[in-house]
Amino acid sequence: MLQGKVLVAQGGGPTAVINQSLVGVVLEGRKHRNVNLVYGALHGVRGIVDEDFVDLTQETTHNLEMVGDTPSSALGSTRDKPDLKYCQEIFKVLKAHDIRYFFYIGGNDSSDTVRIVAEEARKADHPIRVVHIPKTIDNDVVLNDHTPGFPSAARFVVQAVLGANLDNRSLPGVYIGVVMGRHAGFLTAAAALGKKFPDDGPHMIYLPERTFRVESFLSDVKNAMDRYGRCVVAVSEGIHDESGQPVVTRLAKEIERDAHGNVQLSGTGALAELLTDAVKTKLGISRVRGDTFGYLQRSFIGCVSDVDQREAREVGEKAVQYAMYGDSNGSVTIERTGYYSVDYKLVPLESVAGKTRTMPDEFIAPNGTDVTDAFRLYLRPLLGKGLPDAFRLRPNRVAKILKA
Amino acid sequence: MLQGKVLVAQGGGPTAVINQSLVGVVLEGRKHRNVNLVYGALHGVRGIVDEDFVDLTQETTHNLEMVGDTPSSALGSTRDKPDLKYCQEIFKVLKAHDIRYFFYIGGNDSSDTVRIVAEEARKADHPIRVVHIPKTIDNDVVLNDHTPGFPSAARFVVQAVLGANLDNRSLPGVYIGVVMGRHAGFLTAAAALGKKFPDDGPHMIYLPERTFRVESFLSDVKNAMDRYGRCVVAVSEGIHDESGQPVVTRLAKEIERDAHGNVQLSGTGALAELLTDAVKTKLGISRVRGDTFGYLQRSFIGCVSDVDQREAREVGEKAVQYAMYGDSNGSVTIERTGYYSVDYKLVPLESVAGKTRTMPDEFIAPNGTDVTDAFRLYLRPLLGKGLPDAFRLRPNRVAKILKA
The missing domain is CATH 3.40.50.450 (Rossmann fold)
Known part of the structure; x- marks a missing residue:
């Protein structure tokens, strides 16, 4: 020695x-x-x-x-x-x-x-x-x-999306959560572990490992709204179009054309803004909210x-x-x-030096907007003990009298 | 009965x-x-x-x-x-x-x-x-x-700001966290309980109970940067100018004049974007980050x-x-x-009906950008048990050799 x-x-x-x-x-x-x-x-x-x-x-x-x-x-x-x-x-x-x-x-x-x-x-x-x-x-x-x-940041994303889904269920609309990860979608994919009941969000997950198409995104949102009356989405900050151009840049131009103005791109909330704007203007849905998890996902204390x-x-x-x-x-x-x-x-x-690992195909569902059970199996033990759980009231519906 | x-x-x-x-x-x-x-x-x-x-x-x-x-x-x-x-x-x-x-x-x-x-x-x-x-x-x-x-949302804000301060201390710059509360500043003020050591952030807190002046804000940020080499700010989404106009609207126009373009205002991250842009352009500071705590502060599970x-x-x-x-x-x-x-x-x-309570003067420091000990005394017991705490290494500095 x-x-x-x-x-x-x-x-x-x-x-x-x-x-x-x-x-x-x-x-x-x-x-x-x-x-x-x-x-x-x-x-x-x-x-x-x-x-x-x-x-x-x-x-x-x-x-x-x-x-x-x-x-x-x-x-x-x-x-x-x-x-x-x-x-x-x-x-x-x-x-x-x-x-x-x-x-x-x-x-x-x-x-x-x-x-x-x-x-x-x-x-x-x-x-x-x-x-x-x-x-x-x-x-x-x-x-x-x-x-x-990664496991602790993933846990934050799970707890954030789990809560956001409950909030969205209470006051229905479209909710878009933007997650860190420029090239690798692992952290965004973690949002899937926030899903418990079959109709829970996130209903779609958009990863940098797959090409993002605004038209598909809007049609996915519409389908979820038709099916669940609400929609929760997790999006990686690194999503890009077929040419590799970041969506945050491309979408800005489209919105610009619609509104005949300029969109301020600098800063961290831009992608959430642009996606919520796209849903509002193209789908005519009024209650659309976007959160950028930002620095909280890596620095929040107590998670x-x-x-x-x-x-x-x-x-x-x-x-x-x-x-x-x-x-x-x-x-x-x-x-x-x-x-x-x-x-x-x-x-x-x-x-190891200078190399970047991304999500393997076996972790991404064929439709490109969900994860596989292989990923759930991979991630769950990493999240650790005492992960909070969400419960619902059972729907014992009462017969209507006036509107029977 | x-x-x-x-x-x-x-x-x-x-x-x-x-x-x-x-x-x-x-x-x-x-x-x-x-x-x-x-x-x-x-x-x-x-x-x-x-x-x-x-x-x-x-x-x-x-x-x-x-x-x-x-x-x-x-x-x-x-x-x-x-x-x-x-x-x-x-x-x-x-x-x-x-x-x-x-x-x-x-x-x-x-x-x-x-x-x-x-x-x-x-x-x-x-x-x-x-x-x-x-x-x-x-x-x-x-x-x-x-x-x-309120106490649980306040706890989220405390834990978020406490963590953001640690992050900002590690990679210095300006950090702006936007907190919910259109008329009452209690939740934004809670950020003060995230401060432990004397040089910890939040270094300033901006409440809807006080008039927000962009010039004072920029000069406060500059002072904090000069003093600490970094700056953590908590801002209420409801801050307004002397005429009662929300800052998010007013600042947008100023930025617009600078950039000769339009600023998209709809959506939740707008205020953080505008404030970080103001700091970047007016103070010339490069590392400026803004997080809008958004729905997480009321729906995050496990806090x-x-x-x-x-x-x-x-x-x-x-x-x-x-x-x-x-x-x-x-x-x-x-x-x-x-x-x-x-x-x-x-x-x-x-x-109770239709009335709105705001922060009493005794909870707001005379400079308008901090809380008083009365507020700390008021809030601390509400936050409950097991609040996470932050620790630092002690500065046992080593003598330089090459640059001695």
Whole structure:
């Protein structure tokens, strides 16, 4: 084992459990005698380049546990995507501070960063062990059954859509919920688990893995309204037309033509606005509501999957164990071994870096607007314990007297 | 006591605990020997006029308890606001079905509906007892310390803002959360309880009780950015300018003038879009995000205050007890008797009907963009048990080497 310091950092969008991975690294890292100190870099790779370090060896175990239960990146994050020169800067700092173990918690881009840093270390003959720890609510890291952060975000989407369906049932109309996920539809698809009774919404789900056609969408909404007298829809922010153009851009132009004006596109609520406008104007339905789940789906406190917490903690802990007892750099992955059990593996950084996983066809229903039972089977255990359930009154109808 | 049937209905926007009040009425109503049957009207007053009744005497107690824990109106709701003729129709149906007790769970308009129905019954010499049961997430019913439904919606807002603040701290910028409440700012003000550490957001709160000035808003945002390097804002959807014009309308025109185009106003995300656009264009800040909490704040399942649940149940139960053992119609109110304890009173329907309560001055800080400790003291017990808490790493900074 190398004698020196451990450095851990968090990159990209926060999740509800990304601090569990951080705490997993710190607690395991502090156990090893060859580890002098455990540092954390503030705001990801940016904090490394700027030498903005905190000494996590001086943090209490109890507070670490509390931080582990707190959503969002406790060390701060960054959107910086380092190029070669940036990675060389990172390496210089690691060398100057005698860092011998570097753990980067992030999405698929982050694994490439640690790969290049390791390359620079090799060239400079500075022995270092680097491990990438996966996180992302999009669930788009390859070679993983799923990625820490996704189950809790999925749970939020399930609880949101379950409640929105109840609201829509009470005051019928069209409800459109826009869910995060630019290329992978996993999080939007999770909305399907909010459905309990046969006539419950979501009645349609639109994923970035399938081409979105405004005409089909409007006809689907009309069919649901005819059938149920109401309609609940989950839409991925990343839906696009046959040419790959995002719907948010294309639909804006159509609405523009109708209204002879311009539509403001910037900002996060645009897609929901445009889709509700389309339903109102083209179908003449008056009660149409759109919610963009926005940042709540990744940051809301108090909606977390215990399975996700546990696994996020373990990938952090396993990363340190692989670094200490193993002989190679890599990315920790989650492998499903049973229903429901998992194990963790270390895979080469190159096999994960820069790749994007999307929903496999077997998870998407042939009509393209629903999920399959295979997906339900896949997702349900990830949502964890104590998922709220919705109940209805039984329809013991009373005979009419005046209008009999 | 009158011998006959009990009828219960739910009106207006659903809440997370409105079914607790329903179950309170049904369970208490079924106990009394003078009650032949307990009916529920589907979709509020609309269901009464249409004779759309279900027999709740034939519902299992266990399922009623499960329904009580489920958000949104289990009987369905309506936006109908009955006029005199509508109320006369209601009365005809009540009479035809031998309804002797009518309980209407709703906002301040609903109390006026039951008042007129009682008036018609009196004219027709048909003895009936009517009681209004309060609910609203806006907390705007007069003579109540607070209204069932508000505490759970407030809890959602607290948890949302608490999480959004953590997200914003991790990836700094400007975050604007738009909260429901057209005239009363209680729900927006609740965001203040999401603040823990001194530099936490929300850094500003904008209420409909105060005039909103775009220039002050922009200067407040700039000050917060200068001071904290980031800024979290909670805004009520009902903010307006000095003339009472909603900001969503006014700001749209300003942006329009800047962009020489039209802004689509319809739909729910408009205010967030407009405010984020204003910050981007006028202050030149690039990372500006806006979330409209939308329907999630009243329908999200799994975010409920146990205090709210208990009180919503009790106002339903008390309504029946007042109807059975008392000698007058009325509206059940919640009175605070200690810290924290409440009692329930029956007040005349006229004293509640059609009136709107707003935030008292003592709850709003002199600068107009924060709440007072009096408000914190008021709100905290309502949020209930097990409110999630956020923790931070302690800043044990490491000395720089390369940039020392």
